[in-house]
Amino acid sequence: MLLEKLREYSDRLELAPPMYLKSPIKWLIDLDKSGKLMKIVPTTSGKEGRKDRGKVFDAPHVGRSSGIKAKLLADTGEYVLGLAREKDNQGRVDECHQAFIDQVRSCAMATNEPAVNTVLKFMEEMQSSSLRPPEDFNPGDTLTFRVDGVIPIQLKTIQAYWASVACDAGGGDAETAKELMECLICGELRPPLKRHQFKIKRIPGGQSSGMAMISANAPAFESYGLEASLIAPTCQDCGERFAKAANALIEGEGSHITVGPLVYVFWTKEEQDFTIASLLSRPEPEEVQALIHSVFSGKHSATRIETTPFYATAFSASGGRVVVRDWLETTVERVKENLARWFTLQSIIGEEGESEAWPFPIQGYLRKEDKKWVEGLAECIVPRIKQRRNIQDVNPSIPKVLLHMALIGGVLPQWLLFQAVNRNRAEQGITRSRAALIKLVLLSQKTDFAQEGTMVKLDSDNNTPAYLCGRLLAVLEAIQRAAIPGAKATITDRFFGAASSAPASVFGRLIRGSQYHLGKLRKDRRGTYEALEKRLEEVQAGLSAFPKTLALEEQGLFGLGYYHQRASDRAAACAYKQSKEQEQ
Numbered sequence: 001m002l003l004e005k006l007r008e009y010s011d012r013l014e015l016a017p018p019m020y021l022k023s024p025i026k027w028l029i030d031l032d033k034s035g036k037l038m039k040i041v042p043t044t045s046g047k048e049g050r051k052d053r054g055k056v057f058d059a060p061h062v063g064r065s066s067g068i069k070a071k072l073l074a075d076t077g078e079y080v081l082g083l084a085r086e087k088d089n090q091g092r093v094d095e096c097h098q099a100f101i102d103q104v105r106s107c108a109m110a111t112n113e114p115a116v117n118t119v120l121k122f123m124e125e126m127q128s129s130s131l132r133p134p135e136d137f138n139p140g141d142t143l144t145f146r147v148d149g150v151i152p153i154q155l156k157t158i159q160a161y162w163a164s165v166a167c168d169a170g171g172g173d174a175e176t177a178k179e180l181m182e183c184l185i186c187g188e189l190r191p192p193l194k195r196h197q198f199k200i201k202r203i204p205g206g207q208s209s210g211m212a213m214i215s216a217n218a219p220a221f222e223s224y225g226l227e228a229s230l231i232a233p234t235c236q237d238c239g240e241r242f243a244k245a246a247n248a249l250i251e252g253e254g255s256h257i258t259v260g261p262l263v264y265v266f267w268t269k270e271e272q273d274f275t276i277a278s279l280l281s282r283p284e285p286e287e288v289q290a291l292i293h294s295v296f297s298g299k300h301s302a303t304r305i306e307t308t309p310f311y312a313t314a315f316s317a318s319g320g321r322v323v324v325r326d327w328l329e330t331t332v333e334r335v336k337e338n339l340a341r342w343f344t345l346q347s348i349i350g351e352e353g354e355s356e357a358w359p360f361p362i363q364g365y366l367r368k369e370d371k372k373w374v375e376g377l378a379e380c381i382v383p384r385i386k387q388r389r390n391i392q393d394v395n396p397s398i399p400k401v402l403l404h405m406a407l408i409g410g411v412l413p414q415w416l417l418f419q420a421v422n423r424n425r426a427e428q429g430i431t432r433s434r435a436a437l438i439k440l441v442l443l444s445q446k447t448d449f450a451q452e453g454t455m456v457k458l459d460s461d462n463n464t465p466a467y468l469c470g471r472l473l474a475v476l477e478a479i480q481r482a483a484i485p486g487a488k489a490t491i492t493d494r495f496f497g498a499a500s501s502a503p504a505s506v507f508g509r510l511i512r513g514s515q516y517h518l519g520k521l522r523k524d525r526r527g528t529y530e531a532l533e534k535r536l537e538e539v540q541a542g543l544s545a546f547p548k549t550l551a552l553e554e555q556g557l558f559g560l561g562y563y564h565q566r567a568s569d570r571a572a573a574c575a576y577k578q579s580k581e582q583e584q
Contacts, residue, residue: 002327003213003234003242005311006249007185009267010241013248018163018240019197021061025074026054027134027143028151035121040134040143059144059153060162063197065209068092070099072107072162073119073153074144081131083139093139106165111157115147166197181230185238192233198243202250204261204392206317213243213322250315257281259363259378259399260391262316262325269309274332279339280406283359288343295340308332312407316396325400328408335407342406345443346377346436349457349564353571360436362399362406363391377402377440380433381419383426405444414552417441421555425497435563438556458564463542466554469503470561472539476514478569479532482525483517492562500558504546539565 016022030038043055060072070079077083082097084090101123108116122145144153152158181192199210214229216222223231229239249255249265254275256265266276279287310332314325343359350357358367364376378399379389398416405412420437424430430438439455459467477492491510498506514536521529550558 001329002313002324003185003238005267005329006242006245007238008269009249009311010245012271013245015241015244016058016061017159018237019061019166020058020159020162021198021244022056023059023061023074024053024055024142025057025059025144026052026141027137028146029080029122029143031118031122031145031147033118033148035118035125037122037126040137042134054142057144057151057153059142060166061197062166063195063199068096068099070096070103072103072166073116073158074142075100077133077137077139077141077143080143081126081133081139083131083133085139107158107161110165111161113152113155113157115145115150115152115155116158118147119145119152181233183235183238184232185234185242188235190235192230193236193239194228194230196229196234196239196243198240198247200243200246200250200315200322202247203263203315203317203322204258206322207320211317211320211322213246213324214239215321246315253277257362259376259403260394260396262314262396262399264312264314264326264399264403266310266312268311268332272308272332274336276335276339276407280362280403282361282365283343285356285358288359291336292340292344295337310335310407312403314396314400314403325396326404328404330408334409338405338407338409341409342440346440347456348432348436348439349567349571351432351567351570352574353567353569355457357432360433362402364389375431375433377433377437380431380437381416381423383423405440411444412441414441417556418552421500421552421559424555424559425500428493428496430496430559430563432563435560438559442553442556455560458568460538462561464554464557464561465503465543465547466550466557467561468539468542469499469507469546469550470558470563471565472507472536472543473499473510473558474562474565474569475532475535475539476510477566479514479517479521479536482528482532483520496562500550500555500562502549503558504548507546535569 026043028041028043030041032038044052057074059074062069062071074080078085078093079096079100082093084093101120104116104120104123107113108120144151179191180189182188183190183192196212196214200206200213201208201210203211212229214232214234216227216229216231226233234242246265249267250263254277255267256263257277257280258264268274278284279291308331310328310330312326312328314327316323316325346360348357349355358374361374361376362378364379365374366372367374373388375389376391378394379391381398382389382391382393398419401413401416404410417438420434420441423434443454458471462468473492473496477490480490481487491513495506495510499510518529518533518536521532547554
C-alpha cells in the first residue's frame, strides 16, 4: 500500500526523465563543433563559496557504491577527466575514465548524435596530463559537456537512449531481464528489478549515497529462492517513481519532519493548502488556537478537503536499508480533529504561571523571536547534557507513538508514562514539557474527549492523595525558599524521587522541618508567613494520611500537582510584586 501511494504521488511531480536524476553540476566543458576545448566554465553563482555545488540539471543516473559504473556524459572529474583525488588511487581512476569513454562511445554508435560524436572525439584525443582545469577545480566535482551551445544530456534522443540502456531490467542482470513477474505496485507482468537503481536519501543515520527500500542481502532475508529486490518484485518504472516520490517528500520543507533517528513524511491524495509539518515541528499559538476553534466549532473552510485522503509514513535507517516504522492512512478531516485533540490534551500553564504558554513541538527548537529554547515532547525524557537534551538519544519508538497519536488519535502507552516518571525521579524535579507529556498520557486514556481546561492549571478541587502530595511538596519548598533565600539545594532537589513514590516515608520529616522555617518567617516576614501557613493548611486539609506507595499513574499525578502548585505560586508572587510597584 505504501509503495502504491508513493507511486501515485509521483504523478503530481515534475520528475526527471527515466533513469535521470536532478543533480548539481558544477562545471561545463565547452567544445566547438570540431571537438576542440574552448574552456571549462563554472555553473555556480559564487555566492555560497565552496558549498555551492553548481546548477541543478536533469542528469543521467546509475546506482553505484564501490564498483566502477560510469554515468553517461555527466560524472565526476575522476570519470570524465581521469584526474585522481589521491595520487595512489590513479590506477582505479584510469579504469573509471576508460569506462566513461566506453559509455560515450556506445552512445555515439547507437544514436549517431553529432554532439555526442564531438564529445567522443574530444575524449579520445584528450591527454589528462596536459589538461589544465581551473584552480578551484576538485576531482570530486561533477562535469558535463556543452557542444557549440548544446548540452547533450538535455537532448531527447540521448534521454531515450539512456533510458533503454540503464533501465535494463534487474539492474543489468541479463537472465532476470528475460523473466516476467507481476509488479506488486502496478500489477502488470513486467521484467522485475533485481536491484533498485534509485535509493532513498537524507534519512538520519543512513548512508549518504542512499538506501534501498526493498533489498535482501543475506539468505535470512530471502524468500522462495528469490534474492536481492526480487523478494518484492517491482517493474523499473514503478521502482524509479516511488523512490523519487519518497525523496521529494523528504526534501520538501512542508512534507516532512525529522525527529532524532526518524523522519516522517506526509502527503495528501490531492493538492491541499493544509500542511502539518510546521504545526508539529514549530507550532505557533495563534495557528494552534485557530485549528482548535475550527474543529470545536465544526466550521471547516471547504467540504471537499474534509474527505481528502491523507497519508503519512515514518522511515529510519538500518545499514543499507530503509526501515518503515509506521504507515498511516486517514483523511484530512480526521487529522485536523486529532491534531486539535493533541494540542488540547498537552496544553498546560507556563512555569511562571503564564496562561498563554507556547504549545510543544515534537522535537525542540530555538525560537527566533526571543532566542529561547523550546523543549520538545520526544526528547524531554532523555538525560540533559550541558543544558540541552540530545535528540539522537531518543528511541525511535517515542516519536513514532507521539506522532501516531497526533495524527490518528487513540491512546499513548503506559511505558511512555513510566519513562517520564523515571526521568522526574532521576532529575529530582519536573519540567513543563514532561508535565505536558504526563498529562497527554493520562488524558489520552480517557474514553471521552477531555474538555478544554482539564489539568491545565492548579485544580483546588482535586482531592486525589497523589495530586495533593505533589502540591504539598511544592508548598514546603516555597516555605524553605522564603526562609532561606538563595539556597543552593532545596528539599525538592533531595526528596522529589522518594516523595513521589513513597510519600509516607518522607513527608512527616519534611513537615517537621518546615516548622522551623515558618517560625523564622513569623518573626521576619509576617505577611509571607501567613500566606504560606494558610496554603499549607489548605493542602493538608485534604490529606487524612500519607500513602505508603504510589502507583505509576499516581506518580504522574504527583508530578502534575507539584508543577501546578509551583506555577500558581510563582504567578501569585509576580502579581503581588506588580501590585506593590503600582502602589509606589
